[in-house]
Amino acid sequence: MDTRFSSAIHALILISESRETMTSEMIAASVGTNASYIRKLTGSLKRAGIIGSRRGAAGFWLARDAARITLLDVWRAVEGVNDVHVFDLHQNPSDTCIVGTNIKPVLSGMFREMELEVERRLGALTLADCLDAMSARTGVARRGTGDTDETGSADAGSADTDSLDGQAGMDGTTTREGA
DSSP: OOOHHHHHHHHHHHHHHOSSOOOHHHHHHHHTSOHHHHHHHHHHHHHTTSEEEETTEEEEEESSOGGGOBHHHHHHHHHOOSSOOOOOOOSOOOTTSHHHHHHHHHHHHHHHHHHHHHHHHHHHOBHHHHHHHHHHHHOOOOOOOOOBOTTSOBOTTOOOOSSOTTOBOTTSOBOOTTO
């Protein structure tokens, strides 16, 4: 089974919530894969305008607010297609069997209806929803939700006041009082 979609969401959560610049190697260690695979994913995410990076400088940042990145945007970016395709039909049913001659038209309509529902749900969920669910599950507060510039630095008005001093962030880093 393909894991690009879940790996991309994992990477986006790290990029969004990390207090330090996340490199391909760091993301790969968390996802449990290699940095080359992460670079392919982040390349797709960058081409889709979901993340940004600068040539010659390590790290990534969200190119837009997490509430404006739908899971359908992520799906389309990493799968490289506009339509969600989940179900495949077997290719060689018997044309001498009543079921074999009718299975494709019967299932293809049902499958497409289900895929359209998946598209609708993915379009309704955002990266912010994933971040909120992660925060609720871990008990770790989300980072400040202010906009970031192209270096990933938060605007002055979005100080990171959500996390408790001394508590590990979602990226595994620990904040220190006064740091």
